[in-house]
Amino acid sequence: MxxxxxxxxxxxxxxxxxxxxxxxxxxxxxxxxxxxxxxxxxxxxxxxxxxxxxxxxxxxxxxxxxxxxxxxxxxxxxxxxxxxxxxxxxxxxxxxxxxxxxxxxxxxxxxxxxxxxxxxxxxxxxxxxxxxxxxxxxxxxxxxxxxxxxxxxxxxxxxxxxxxxxxxxxxxxxxxxxxxxxxxxxxxxxxxxxxxxxxxxxxxxxxxxxxxxxxxxxxxxxxxASVRPPAEPPPRLFPAGPLPRRCRIAVALDQAFSFYYQDALDLLEAWGAEVVPVSPLEDAGLPEGCGALYLGGGFPELYARELAENRPFLESVRAAYARGVPIYAECGGLMYLGEEIEDFQGQRHPMAGLLPIATSMQGARLQLGYRRLRALADGPLLRRGEEARGHEFHWSLLHRRADAPAAYEVLDQPGRQEGFRVGSIWASYVHLHLGSSPRLAPRLVDVASAVTPN
Known part of the structure; x- marks a missing residue:
């Protein structure tokens, strides 16, 4: 090799x-x-x-x-x-x-x-x-x-x-x-x-x-560059063998949302999910029969007008939330679930309105670094008290419009709580890699399977 x-x-x-x-x-x-x-x-x-x-x-x-x-x-x-x-x-x-x-x-x-x-x-x-x-x-x-x-x-x-x-x-x-x-x-x-x-x-x-x-x-x-081929270790993250399909998970994937680890998507499929790409920019709504929605990061601030104009898709996300469909969002996905995004030109664009926040690129400054997190309640990836490692990398500023329970305690920043858990939504600026713990992908598939119609 x-x-x-x-x-x-x-x-x-x-x-x-x-x-x-x-x-x-x-x-x-x-x-x-x-x-x-x-x-x-x-x-x-x-x-x-x-x-x-x-x-x-x-x-x-x-x-x-x-x-x-x-x-x-x-x-x-x-x-x-x-x-x-x-x-x-x-x-x-x-x-x-x-x-x-x-x-x-x-x-x-x-x-x-x-x-x-x-x-x-x-x-x-x-x-x-x-x-x-x-x-x-x-x-x-x-x-x-x-x-x-x-x-x-x-x-x-x-x-x-x-x-x-x-x-x-x-x-x-x-x-x-x-x-x-x-x-x-x-x-x-x-x-x-x-x-x-x-x-x-x-x-x-x-x-x-x-x-x-x-x-x-x-x-x-x-x-x-001649090296010894890697010895494949016993599976720690992936199941030992193929598993049947148990659910469908919609994954927002287009110019506005593209921040996903390929191994994370592979893990979801290996544990029994059908990963269904969907575009908040172009599609009219979420696919039928999806048991969860995964809104990753990206650049919604650059496509805020187009996202706001796709009202049918926004309404389908609101309808999924009303039905109790788990919605997991990171960074750009968090911004999309808020009330509005203010872009670089100072224009404000209405979003899903499911979180009591607004985000803005005005006066923005870079926030980045690794984060150690502890879940404050049961969520789609972690149970209460479980810990995970993630990273934060964003320019936008977040303005709270009302109080909402936090998703995580940030262990390496004492006193800081991060993210939101509102109904079936679990959203945060912090990105997680589903390979960081063998618990994460199976739990999201389990949670989605409990909602997916038989």
Whole structure:
């Protein structure tokens, strides 16, 4: 088996561009790459999938227990030839300032994968060797096998970067990407623009793959990436065998709502749910016979007018709530269930009106970080007193219009309660990965099955 981690010295050095280009180039060779993303990010994996046609899987060693992470990795590698794991932030950045917990480095060591270091060379020459040397020496248990440079201006610039790295570190420079505006990925307030919105078409991926094939030594990279195939552990998250269909769960999936982990959806199906995609932007209502609605995160603030104008779908959500259908919502889904969303232009758009809140992008500021939660009551994923790990990542501000019971106690922020539980609704800004505990997916399927008509 082949496998490697594409890691950066910092955020913004071009990890996603390079990982996506390598995936596209490997697929053009007829190989079967399997993409992964370290950390909780939902957007970068959409570029991986567009590049090679295979869903990308998140490997977050803070959200996921180590055994679960290994299980998900081994399961995804069935029938695949090359694991391409894009890191998060800088190689050693994670959940702790004192250890590699939650970092790309920790995931590489857990899976026994070599690391290819990506360095942004746009504003540096020989000094880049000192940076690479520091990364090589910082943790000698980590196996860094090569370097890829981004932002090379030309042959003379490459001459001032690559030989000093190889002389100082004895690591090969496996290639580079030149400065090309037509290879830049589009960004906005939460990072890259998700591929569900169509920011890059096939010509972009063809250009990127052609550039990688031209200036990255893929043969040498694959030679350095030979690893032992993962031993598949006993199932911890997935059932031991196939289970019959017991319910239908509607999942909001369109340009406004696209923040889901592929493994989470796979878990729901494995435990007996039929996952039914539905569009709050375009569909006239929820599908018949659904026992639960899962409203994930995304960018409802950018589509607030269109969401408000789709009154039939809003009414179907209200009707499902009135019937007691469980509704689980995260971040953007929470915003949709409130009374209104105020967009970046200050325009207010009415939403479902099922939660006594309004959300606004006016005066917004970024809220992000990992969160440890304890459920304050029985809900669709957790029972009262059970704990889970999640992450928060949003710009919007929330204004309460009335009191409502909270969903969680935030254990690592003493005194803070988070989210809402109103009737059959369980909503919060915090995103959960259903692979973080073997209890989560089976419980949601059980709850939905109790509502689904026979």
């Amino acid at each position: 082949k496998g490697f981690v594409i890691a950066g010295v910092t955020s913004g050095v071009g990890k996603t561009t390079i990982a996506t280009g390598i995936l596209a180039a490997l697929a053009r060779r007829g190989l079967r790459p399997q993409p992964f993303k370290v950390g909780p990010d939902y957007i970068d994996p959409t570029y991986h999938r567009a590049a090679c046609g295979v869903p990308s899987r998140n490997l977050d060693s803070w959200l996921l227990p180590q055994e679960a992470l290994r299980e998900l990795f081994a399961r995804a590698m069935r029938g695949r030839q090359v694991a391409v794991v894009e890191g998060v932030m800088g190689l050693f950045d994670g959940a702790s300032p004192y250890s590699d917990e939650g970092s790309t480095a920790q995931v590489a060591k857990l899976l026994g994968l070599p690391v290819v270091l990506v360095v942004d060379a746009r504003k540096v020459a020989r000094s880049v060797a000192a940076t690479v040397l520091g990364f090589r020496e910082f943790d000698r248990e980590l196996r860094i096998v090569g370097v890829i440079l981004n932002g090379i201006a030309g042959p003379r610039h490459l001459e001032f970067c690559a030989p000093p790295i190889e002389r100082a570190t004895e690591l090969p420079v496996l290639g580079y990407l030149p400065r090309r505006d037509d290879l830049a990925l589009p960004e906005r307030h939460l990072g890259l623009v998700p591929m569900v919105e169509g920011p890059a078409g096939r010509p972009f991926f063809e250009r990127l793959a052609a550039q990688v094939e031209k200036t990255v030594d893929l043969d040498r990279l694959l030679h350095l």
